Amino acid sequence: MNVPSPARIAAADAPPDAVRRARWAVSLLFFLNGASFCAILPRYPELVESIGLSHTAFGLAVGIGPVGGLIAGLTVAGLMSRYGSARVSVVAQVIASTTHLAVYVSGSWLWLAASLGLAMAADAVTDISMNAHGMRVERRYRRSIMNxxxxxxxxxAVTGGLLGAGSAQIGLALWLQGxxxxxxxxxxxxxxxxxMLPGHDATERTPSGGPAAGPSAGSAAEVPAEPVPAGFRLAGMSLRALGLVAALGMILVFAGSTEDAGNTWGALFMTSTFEATPFVAGLAFVALQGAQTVGRFTGDFVVDRLGDRLAARMGALVSICGMSVALLMSTPATAVVGFAAxxxxxxxxxxxxYRAADDMPGVPHGVGITVVGWFARLGFFVTPPLVGALADALTLRYALWMMPVYALGILLFSGVLSNRPSADATAGRG
Known part of the structure; x- marks a missing residue:
């Protein structure tokens, strides 16, 4: 009896080259999406000074920006249905890079708010559609790769932040960087x-209880829609499904608000509290994104073995402890460590x-991931003006105590996440 060698088994389980290339293409789009906008963030202090904005006015401009994302986010499911997630994500990213130039050359509060609104609109479309396409590729891999x-x-984001901080340090003109x-x-x-993958976005989706589409799935037919239960429905979802998707969205409200604290206020916090140089001021943002990068590249291994819920709760506790220490014993070093935590x-x-929303039974294709992404934009809309107002009333150091509060919110809603480790991981597969 011939027993297949481990190498042959691994080769049989490996996804086709086209799927591997699609994974790298989606990864590149994620990289560009992070780098393009985050290169702006270390230049925020220059924009604030050149326009002459208070913390409240700046926070309001940054907070109004996501209104564009909130509006555009509602259109993504329809756009993906008509044009496909690959095309929508790429076109929107090119548009986003174009609108970022307008942010760099802002000369007034109105111009800054409007250009941020356009940038956030394009970013919302890119964000949701590239995650949707990433889910297609993940289903071909039959294991977690979303992290x-x-x-x-x-x-x-780290690369963009370093480029922006370095450009600020050498005095590169804002318009030239744009x-x-x-x-x-x-x-x-x-x-x-x-x-990217060809075909309809529903190709890899399977009916409830059916086998997962594996790497060898070729031109699978579009999956038939699930039976629609009787009763009141909104956007094709039952009230229960809508409530679960909204709870997932609230997790992203708090996660997005945590990211925004580093993105929007990190450099300003370092400058106003410690009179840091432009490069050192940019390290608060770089620390947050750098630690997040490590957490995400190791995250697939972690959630395959612990489940999303336990991973979320552990992370929330780390965030609470790290930022609390940083704000209680505030020095440049502890601040960088706190933002990293x-x-x-x-x-x-x-x-x-995103994974939970896209896989949720009873939620139409593209709708769950669109609604959850819309909630994330809601967090980006609400929190910058709130932190800005608190900073003017108290100081930015006290305003950033909102970050441990965001982590408490994550703990509150984390129960909606799956706590089941990946079947492939528990079976010992890589």
């Missing part, structure tokens, strides 16, 4: 399209919530 996508986003970003990030984004703490939450 690695978001790891590439975080790596892009032009360079448009050319480089836009061209790479457009090039990724040819390597917060970034690591929320590392797995976006992939976990």
């Amino acid at each position: 690695s996508y978001h790891g590439w986003w975080s790596l892009g 032009v360079l970003g448009l050319v480089v990030f836009g061209a790479l984004g457009a090039a990724s399209l040819r390597f 917060a970034g690591w703490g929320v590392a797995t939450l976006f992939p976990a919530a």
Whole structure:
């Protein structure tokens, strides 16, 4: 009797080259999405000074920006249904890189708010559609790879943050940084399209109880819709399903608010509290995103073995402890460590919530992931003006006590996440 060798078994389980290329194409888009916008963030202090904004006015401008995301996010399910997640995500990312140039050259509060609104609208479409396409590829892999996508986003964010901080340190003109970003990030984004998966976005989805579409799934037919139960429904969902999706969305409200604290206020906190140099000021954001990058690249291993729920709760506790210590014993070093703890703490939450929403029974294709993404934009809309107002009333150091509060919110809603480890992981598969 011939027993297949481990190498032959691994080769049989490996996804086809086209699926591997699609994974790298989606990873590149995540990287570009993070790098393109986050290169702006270390330049925020210059924009605030050049326009002459208070913390409240700046927070309001940043908070109004996500209104564009809230509006555009509602259109993504329809766009993906008509054009496919691959095309929608790439086109929206090129548009986002274009609107980022407008942010760099903002000369007034109105211009800044409007350009951020356009940028957030394009980003919302890219965010939801590239996650949807990433889920297609994950189903072909038959194991968790979503955290690695978001790891590439975080790596892009760190890269962009370092580029922005370095550009600020050497005095590179804002408009020139914007032009360079448009050319480089836009061209790479457009090039990724040819390597993404062909066919309808529902190709890899399976009926309830059916076998998962594996790496060998070829041109599978579109999965028939699940039976629609009687009773009141909104956007094709029952009230129970809507409540579960909303709870997943609330997790992203708090996770997104934690990220925003580092993105929007990290450099300003370091500058106003410690009079840090531009490069050191940018390290608060880089620390948050750097730790988040590590957490995301290791996150697939963790959630395959612990489940999304336990991973979320452990991360929330780390975030609470890290930021509390940083704000109680505030020095540049403890601040950087605190922001890093917060970034690591929320590392797995976006992939976990998107996956749960996209796989939820009774939720139409594309709707769950769109609604959850919309909630995330709601957090980006609400929290910057709130933190800005608290900063003007108290100081930014006290305003950032909202970060441990966000972690408590994650603990409150984490029960809606799955706590089942991956079947492949428990069976010993890599």
